[in-house]
Amino acid sequence: MTQPSLVDAADALERLRARRPLVHNITNYVAMTVSANVLLALGASPAMVHAIEEVNDFVAISDALVVNIGTLSPPWVEAMRRAVVAANAAGKPWVLDPVGCGATRYRTDVAAELVALRPVVIRGNASEIMSLVGTDLAGATAAGPKGVDSTAQSNEALDAARTLASRTGSVVAVTGVVDYATDGINDVPVEGGDAMMPLSTALGCSLSAVTAAFAAVTDPMTAAVSALAVFGKAGAEAARRCRGPGHLPAELCDALYLMNRTKLEQGPRTSRVA
Amino acid sequence: MTQPSLVDAADALERLRARRPLVHNITNYVAMTVSANVLLALGASPAMVHAIEEVNDFVAISDALVVNIGTLSPPWVEAMRRAVVAANAAGKPWVLDPVGCGATRYRTDVAAELVALRPVVIRGNASEIMSLVGTDLAGATAAGPKGVDSTAQSNEALDAARTLASRTGSVVAVTGVVDYATDGINDVPVEGGDAMMPLSTALGCSLSAVTAAFAAVTDPMTAAVSALAVFGKAGAEAARRCRGPGHLPAELCDALYLMNRTKLEQGPRTSRVA
Amino acid sequence: MTQPSLVDAADALERLRARRPLVHNITNYVAMTVSANVLLALGASPAMVHAIEEVNDFVAISDALVVNIGTLSPPWVEAMRRAVVAANAAGKPWVLDPVGCGATRYRTDVAAELVALRPVVIRGNASEIMSLVGTDLAGATAAGPKGVDSTAQSNEALDAARTLASRTGSVVAVTGVVDYATDGINDVPVEGGDAMMPLSTALGCSLSAVTAAFAAVTDPMTAAVSALAVFGKAGAEAARRCRGPGHLPAELCDALYLMNRTKLEQGPRTSRVA
Numbered sequence: 001m002t003q004p005s006l007v008d009a010a011d012a013l014e015r016l017r018a019r020r021p022l023v024h025n026i027t028n029y030v031a032m033t034v035s036a037n038v039l040l041a042l043g044a045s046p047a048m049v050h051a052i053e054e055v056n057d058f059v060a061i062s063d064a065l066v067v068n069i070g071t072l073s074p075p076w077v078e079a080m081r082r083a084v085v086a087a088n089a090a091g092k093p094w095v096l097d098p099v100g101c102g103a104t105r106y107r108t109d110v111a112a113e114l115v116a117l118r119p120v121v122i123r124g125n126a127s128e129i130m131s132l133v134g135t136d137l138a139g140a141t142a143a144g145p146k147g148v149d150s151t152a153q154s155n156e157a158l159d160a161a162r163t164l165a166s167r168t169g170s171v172v173a174v175t176g177v178v179d180y181a182t183d184g185i186n187d188v189p190v191e192g193g194d195a196m197m198p199l200s201t202a203l204g205c206s207l208s209a210v211t212a213a214f215a216a217v218t219d220p221m222t223a224a225v226s227a228l229a230v231f232g233k234a235g236a237e238a239a240r241r242c243r244g245p246g247h248l249p250a251e252l253c254d255a256l257y258l259m260n261r262t263k264l265e266q267g268p269r270t271s272r273v274a
Numbered sequence: 275m276t277q278p279s280l281v282d283a284a285d286a287l288e289r290l291r292a293r294r295p296l297v298h299n300i301t302n303y304v305a306m307t308v309s310a311n312v313l314l315a316l317g318a319s320p321a322m323v324h325a326i327e328e329v330n331d332f333v334a335i336s337d338a339l340v341v342n343i344g345t346l347s348p349p350w351v352e353a354m355r356r357a358v359v360a361a362n363a364a365g366k367p368w369v370l371d372p373v374g375c376g377a378t379r380y381r382t383d384v385a386a387e388l389v390a391l392r393p394v395v396i397r398g399n400a401s402e403i404m405s406l407v408g409t410d411l412a413g414a415t416a417a418g419p420k421g422v423d424s425t426a427q428s429n430e431a432l433d434a435a436r437t438l439a440s441r442t443g444s445v446v447a448v449t450g451v452v453d454y455a456t457d458g459i460n461d462v463p464v465e466g467g468d469a470m471m472p473l474s475t476a477l478g479c480s481l482s483a484v485t486a487a488f489a490a491v492t493d494p495m496t497a498a499v500s501a502l503a504v505f506g507k508a509g510a511e512a513a514r515r516c517r518g519p520g521h522l523p524a525e526l527c528d529a530l531y532l533m534n535r536t537k538l539e540q541g542p543r544t545s546r547v548a
Numbered sequence: 549m550t551q552p553s554l555v556d557a558a559d560a561l562e563r564l565r566a567r568r569p570l571v572h573n574i575t576n577y578v579a580m581t582v583s584a585n586v587l588l589a590l591g592a593s594p595a596m597v598h599a600i601e602e603v604n605d606f607v608a609i610s611d612a613l614v615v616n617i618g619t620l621s622p623p624w625v626e627a628m629r630r631a632v633v634a635a636n637a638a639g640k641p642w643v644l645d646p647v648g649c650g651a652t653r654y655r656t657d658v659a660a661e662l663v664a665l666r667p668v669v670i671r672g673n674a675s676e677i678m679s680l681v682g683t684d685l686a687g688a689t690a691a692g693p694k695g696v697d698s699t700a701q702s703n704e705a706l707d708a709a710r711t712l713a714s715r716t717g718s719v720v721a722v723t724g725v726v727d728y729a730t731d732g733i734n735d736v737p738v739e740g741g742d743a744m745m746p747l748s749t750a751l752g753c754s755l756s757a758v759t760a761a762f763a764a765v766t767d768p769m770t771a772a773v774s775a776l777a778v779f780g781k782a783g784a785e786a787a788r789r790c791r792g793p794g795h796l797p798a799e800l801c802d803a804l805y806l807m808n809r810t811k812l813e814q815g816p817r818t819s820r821v822a
Contacts, residue, residue: 022421030580030596032304036475041519046475047374047421048304051347057378061421073599073623075347100595104605147570147595147609199805201584201594244802245589247521247795254518257473296695306578310749315793320749321648321695322578325621331652335695349621521795528792531747 003188009226010261012218017043021063021216023209026050026080028070028099031205034249035066038206041253042230044213050079059086063216066209067119069110070099070148070202077110084117093120093215093223096170097208100148102131115168120220122164123173123208123227125150126157133160133167149198154178158187171220173211173228175204181224188225192232194239200248207231234259277462283500284535286492291317295337295490297483300324300354302344302373305479308523309340312480315527316504318487324353333360337490340483341393343384344373344422344476351384358391367394367489367497370444371482374422376405389442394494396438397447397482397501399424400431407434407441423472428452432461445494447485447502449478455498462499466506468513474522481505507540508533551736557774558809560766565591569611569764571757574598574628576618576647579753582797583614586754589801590778592761598627607634611764614757615667617658618647618696618750625658632665641668641763641771644718645756648696650679663716668768670712671721671756671775673698674705681708681715697746702726706735719768721759721776723752729772736773740780742787748796755779781814782807 022045027035032048039046049058052075059065065087067080087094096119098111108131115122115132124132127150154176161172166184173181179190197203210231214223238251296319301309306322313320323332326349333339339361341354361368370393372385382405389396389406396406401424428450435446440458447455453464471477484505488497512525570593575583580596587594597606600623607613613635615628635642644667646659656679663670663680672680675698702724709720714732721729727738745751758779762771786799 020420024421028596029303029577030584033307033475033581036304037519040473040475045421045423047377048302048345049374049378050345051380053348054378054380057380058421061377071596071598074601100597103595103609104597104602106599106602106605146568147572147593147606149593199588201581201588242802244805245585246798246801246805250520250524250798253520254516257518257520294694298695303577307581307749310578311793314747314749319694319697321651322576322619323648323652324619325654327622328652328654331654332695335651524794524798527794528790531792531794 003186004222004225006229006265008222009229010264012214012222012226013230013259013264015217016213019217020045021213022047022061023213023216024049024058024062024065024083025209026076026083027066027068027205027209031068031070031202034202035206035209037253038256039209039213041256042210042213046209050076052079052082055079055083056086059083059090059092062092064212065092065094066097066212067094067114068097068099068205068208069107070205072107072110080114084114088117093212093220095119095121095123095208095212095215097205098122098124098128098132099205101128103147118168119170120215121171121173121211121224123175123211125204126152126154126174126176129157129164129172129174130160133163150176154180162187171224173224175207179228179232181221181228183221190225190228190232192229193235196239196242196245196248197235199245203252230256230259230264233264277460278496278499280503280539282496283503284538286488286496286500287504287533287538289491290487293491294319295487296321296335297487297490298323298332298336298339298357299483300350300357301340301342301479301483305342305344305476308476309480309483311523311527312530313483313487315531316484316487320483324350326353326356329353329357330360333357333364333366336366338486339366339368340371340486341368341388342371342373342479342482343381344479346381346384354388358388362391367486367494369393369395369397369482369486369489371479372396372398372402372406373479375402377421392442393444394489395445395447395485395498397449397485399478400426400428400448400450403431403438403446403448404434407437424450428454436461445498447498449481453502453506455495455502457495464499464502464506466503467509470513470516470519470522471509473519477523477526504530504533504538507538551734552770552773554777554813556770557777558812560762560770560774561778561807561812563765564761567765568593569761570595570609571761571764572597572606572610572613572631573757574624574631575614575616575753575757579616579618579750582750583754583757585797585801586804587757587761589804590758590761594757598624600627600630603627603631604634607631607638607640610640612760613640613642614645614760615642615662616645616647616753616756617655618753620655620658628662632662636665641760641768643667643669643671643756643760643763645753646670646672646676646680647753649676651695666716667718668763669719669721669759669772671723671759673752674700674702674722674724677705677712677720677722678708681711698724702728710735719772721772723755727776727780729769729776731769738773738776738780740777741783744787744790744793744796745783747793751797751800778804778807778812781812
């Protein structure tokens with residue numbers, strides 16, 4: 001398999017803007033507004049719909065689904081299950097963001113149940129991905145999360161990401177100083193972003209939503225890499241305009257809105273892991 | 275009936291700021307923060323209250339209510355029902371925002387039930403208003419929504435808005451490139467806003483909240499036109515300060531905070547539809 | 549007892565940044581995103597967790613808890629109860645924000661129940677604090693809230709704050725033009741902030757979250773004073789960069805991110821009430 005390149009990401013961005021996919025978000029309360037704004041700025045059409053009474057109908061008209069467990073509770077988990085089953089039945093791509101997996105048993109159990117339902121992409125931080133394969137419990141690189149924040153680096157989670165991808169068939173995107181997308185065999189590292197990004201809430205959640213938007217217009221690996229590349233490039237641009245994290249979400253939206261092939265192909269770089 | 279003018283809107287804005295109406299919001303999760311900020315910047319006092327245990331008590335102390343179905347679920351719909359019944363019994367004005375009406379049967383049914391409870395103003399986009407009168411199913415201008423985004427232009431929905439107003443007795447405000455308020459007989463077009471506004475989430479929802487704030491201090495038609503005029507003028511000013519949609523909500527709040535009679539009477543224009 | 553000084557606040561801020569406490573938030577929908585961003589900018593690690601299935605486990609890994617009743621409902625109140633009981637059992641500090649106490653009976657009853665569970669700090673506006681001791685019903689300074697906004701000044705609530713502190717053993721922080729922290733015997737007034745701050749939603753809620761973060765690293769009185777001093781100083785700096793309230797949350801986050809000992813020790817002043 002050829003690795004997706006920045007040219008592929010630029011192609012995918014153009015398709016996304018032409019198609020303007022309707023992205024169904026079942027996400028956490030903290031992330032809703034910023035995720036909606038990020039999707040709109042990028043060129044997608046977001047909707048937040050969680051009632052059991054309508055999730056199936058909404059999956060039917062949507063182009064992709066993102067499921068994020070950040071502020072989960074039983075009625076929301078039931079909505080997630082139904083939406084995912086409907087998406088799978090209809091062949092609609094869906095992305096899982098296992099926020100805080102490993103922090104509590106409930107959260108870890110729900111994440112494991114959703115992973116088994118085969119998202120096209122799983123996007124998480126190092127602690128979350130390691131928790132999903134049990135590395136945080138047993139491995140030498142053990143690192144439980146600090147609430148919803150990671151205590152491990154993304155490269156420490158790369159083995160876990162490969163294992164998770166191989167077990168599930170999902171592409172796994174693990175984010176950190178360097179981001180990685182892997183299908184279990186091929187890894188694509190993506191540079192970009194800024195150290196200030198983790199200081200603004202729900203940007204990782206928004207990246208998962210962007211991944212779903214790309215999954216509506218391309219294959220899972222290209223979607224994951226395109227989302228990481230576009231978000232990483234826009235995030236780096238945004239951070240350069242900020243003296244602190246306060247304006248970062250707004251600047252990120254502007255950078256996504258103004259993103260184009262020329263900017264994207266200048267970087268961040270993607271290259272095969274040796 | 276004389277059409278409300280920009281002088282009337284400026285009068286209403288001054289009354290609103292003098293009275294600082296308490297606006298009870300039962301709204302969607304995505305819109306809560308931005309709606310609260312918009313109401314505060316304008317000069318109203320917002321509160322978000324949805325528990326069945328307290329909605330009746332809260333209606334009793336509020337000056338107006340806005341009901342928005344953006345992220346509905348059965349417990350919230352029950353709170354909406356109770357709040358609306360209490361508002362009607364107390365003679366308090368309430369505004370309906372039928373977000374995403376037409377996207378799913380559940381959403382359309384809930385919107386229809388609430389419309390029958392006679393809001394003083396219904397504020398929606400073209401697809402939502404057309405869905406409420408069934409035009410999207412049967413008419414020549416049929417256009418289902420794309421999730422919560424409209425696929426039709428506001429002028430295409432003007433007949434539907436007139437029909438809805440005539441059937442219900444509500445003033446209907448349909449927003450788009452040009453906004454219209456109608457009571458079924460008289461139409462008031464209001465220009466303003468900016469093409470960037472739909473790229474920032476929940477600004478339409480915030481406009482509905484602003485309409486409720488105005489309904490606390492004036493008649494429904496003047497409230498609808500005042501809200502459209504103030505929001506349209508502030509939105510246009512805000513967009514001129516933005517290179518993308520990221521800072522638009524913050525700039526909109528500043529423009530609302532700084533809005534005054536002089537700015538408002540300069541435009542946007544309102545004029546009778548021929 | 550010696551009053552906490554700005555040197556103590558600066559010490560506490562350095563400890564907070566060194567420890568990066570995990571702050572468990574059970575808060576209202578409106579405040580979630582801004583509270584998370586404020587905590588991150590300051591140097592804490594926020595998480596929003598409300599499911600009954602996981603609140604106990606989350607308390608166990610957290611350093612402090614903030615409970616905010618802004619958009620309460622029975623399932624959330626049950627989560628608050630369980631989290632508070634778990635925090636008390638584990639000796640973890642928790643802070644109560646009784647948003648809108650006095651506006652409805654349900655809200656007042658829930659606030660009273662939570663007060664009885666002995667938060668280390670209660671942070672509210674004047675109307676809320678007066679409502680908690682019944683001053684709003686019986687006293688000469690009677691002033692019910694206007695929804696979630698105060699109709700009284702903080703100095704009018706100082707007697708009520710002292711009474712509440714004496715009854716409960718909690719430190720009480722009452723905010724307004726001048727903020728006060730009291731343990732019932734000693735009062736510490738803290739100047740700072742800006743008249744524009746009440747025009748941006750959920751900043752008071754965010755201050756309560758910041759108080760919880762400080763309570764993870766110091767005693768309750770020092771935590772309350774440190775939070776008021778840091779927030780007041782940062783808020784004043786932020787407001788100077790704003791022409792309206794729109795950018796205030798973002799500027800506040802930047803000011804918190806850039807806050808340091810030198811800036812903090814320049815003011816705002818704290819001094820003993822004569």
